[in-house]
Amino acid sequence: xxxxxxxxxxxxxxxxxxxxxxxxxxxxxxxxxxxxxxxxxxxxxxxxxxxxxxxxxxxxxxxxxxxxxxxxxxxxxxxxxxxxxxxxxxxxxxxxxxxxxxxxxxxxxxxxxxxxxxxxxxxxxxxxxxxxxxxxxxxxxxxxxxxxxxxxxxxxxxxxxxxxxxxxxxxxxxxxxxxxxxxxxxxxxxxxxxxxxxxxxxxxxxxxxxxxxxxxxxxxxxxxxxxxxxxxxxxxxxxxxxxxxxxxxxxxxxxxxxxxxxxxxxxxxxxxxxxxxxxxxxxxxxxxxxxxxxxxxxxxxxxxxxxxxxxxxxxxxxxxxxxxxxxxxxxxxxxxxxxxxxxxxxxxxxxxxxxxxxxxxxxxxxxxxx
Numbered sequence: 001x002x003x004x005x006x007x008x009x010x011x012x013x014x015x016x017x018x019x020x021x022x023x024x025x026x027x028x029x030x031x032x033x034x035x036x037x038x039x040x041x042x043x044x045x046x047x048x049x050x051x052x053x054x055x056x057x058x059x060x061x062x063x064x065x066x067x068x069x070x071x072x073x074x075x076x077x078x079x080x081x082x083x084x085x086x087x088x089x090x091x092x093x094x095x096x097x098x099x100x101x102x103x104x105x106x107x108x109x110x111x112x113x114x115x116x117x118x119x120x121x122x123x124x125x126x127x128x129x130x131x132x133x134x135x136x137x138x139x140x141x142x143x144x145x146x147x148x149x150x151x152x153x154x155x156x157x158x159x160x161x162x163x164x165x166x167x168x169x170x171x172x173x174x175x176x177x178x179x180x181x182x183x184x185x186x187x188x189x190x191x192x193x194x195x196x197x198x199x200x201x202x203x204x205x206x207x208x209x210x211x212x213x214x215x216x217x218x219x220x221x222x223x224x225x226x227x228x229x230x231x232x233x234x235x236x237x238x239x240x241x242x243x244x245x246x247x248x249x250x251x252x253x254x255x256x257x258x259x260x261x262x263x264x265x266x267x268x269x270x271x272x273x274x275x276x277x278x279x280x281x282x283x284x285x286x287x288x289x290x291x292x293x294x295x296x297x298x299x300x301x302x303x304x305x306x307x308x309x310x311x312x313x314x315x316x317x318x319x320x321x322x323x324x325x326x327x328x329x330x331x332x333x334x335x336x337x338x339x340x341x342x343x344x345x346x347x348x349x350x351x352x353x354x355x356x357x358x359x360x361x362x363x364x365x366x367x368x369x370x
Contacts, residue, residue: 011061029080105215
C-alpha cells in the first residue's frame with residue numbers, strides 16, 4: 001500500500017511476534033533486484049546476523065519500517081512476488097478505486113477486479129454461498145509459482161484486503177475460517193494473530209471466510225480519511241480492529257441458538273473467538289449488555305413458542321433457558337403483565353369484534369325457518 005517511511009518511535013519496543021522468515025523474504029526480494037538490503041535492515045534496527053537465527057522474531061514496528069523502506073527502494077509494493085514490479089502507489093490506487101462504493105461488498109468486488117490490472121499472477125475472487133447462514137469467501141487463485149515467496153505473498157495479500165475492509169467499515173470482521181495451501185510452517189503460532197479465527201493448513205486454496213452480512217455495511221470513510229490512512233497503511237496488515245459493528249447481532253443469533261443449553265459469557269466468547277472480558281467490554285461500547293440480550297432472547301423465544309406451538313409451559317420454560325416453570329412465569333409476567341397461560345389464552349380467543357361479526361352474519365333460527 002502507498003505509504004511513507006513511518007515514524008514509530010523506537011521500533012524495537014513492543015512484543016516481538018513477527019517471524020524472521022518474513023524479513024528473510026524481503027531480503028530475498030532485494031537480492032532478486034540486485035540491491036543491498038543494508039539500509040532497510042539498519043532503519044528497522046535488525047542486525048544482519050539475526051537473519052541466520054530461524055527462531056528469531058521482530059516487532060510489528062520493525063516489520064513496518066522494513067517493508068516501507070523496501071517498497072520505496074525497490075519501487076515494488078509487491079516486494080518481488082510477481083513477474084513484474086507493482087510501482088509505488090499501486091495498492092493506494094485500489095483503495096481509491098473502491099472508497100466511493102456504497103457498501104463493503106461493492107468495494108471488495110472492485111478491489112478484486114482492479115487487482116487484475118496490476119498482475120494476473122494471482123487473482124482475487126469474492127464469492128457468497130447461500131444457505132442457512134450466508135458466508136462470504138475471499139479466495140486467491142495462484143497462477144504462477146512463487147517459490148520461496150509463496151507464503152509471504154499469500155498472507156500479505158489477504159491481510160491487505162482484510163485490513164482495508166475493516167478500516168473501510170470501521171469494524172472488526174471476525175473470520176469463520178482462514179485456509180492456506182501449504183503445510184504449517186515452524187512459525188505457525190503467528191497465524192492466529194494475523195487471522196483471528198480457525199486456521200487450516202494444507203488446504204486446496206488460500207481463502208478467508210466471514211459472515212456475509214458484513215458485505216452490506218456501508219463504508220464509513222471518505223477521500224480525506226483515505227489520504228490520512230495511506231500515510232501509514234502498513235499497520236493495517238497486522239493490527240486487529242477492536243470494534244465489531246455486528247457484534248450485538250451476532251450475540252443475538254448465538255443466544256437464539258443456545259438458550260436451552262444455558263449460554264454463558266464463557267461459551268459465547270469462545271464461539272466468537274474473544275475473551276469473556278473483551279466480549280463484555282465490546283458490548284458495552286455498543287450500548288448493550290449480555291444480560292439485556294439474554295432477557296430479550298428469552299422473551300422472544302417464550303412468546304414465539306406460546307403463540308406458535310402447543311408445548312407445555314414447563315417445556316417452554318426450559319427452552320427459554322429457565323430452570324423451572326415458577327421462575328419463568330414470574331419473569332414472563334414482568335415482561336407482558338400476564339401469566340404464560342393467560343397470554344396463550346389470548347391467542348386462542350378471537351377478538352371480540354370478530355365474534356360479534358360472526359354472530360351478526362349467522363342467521364337466527366327464526367329467520368332460517370321462514
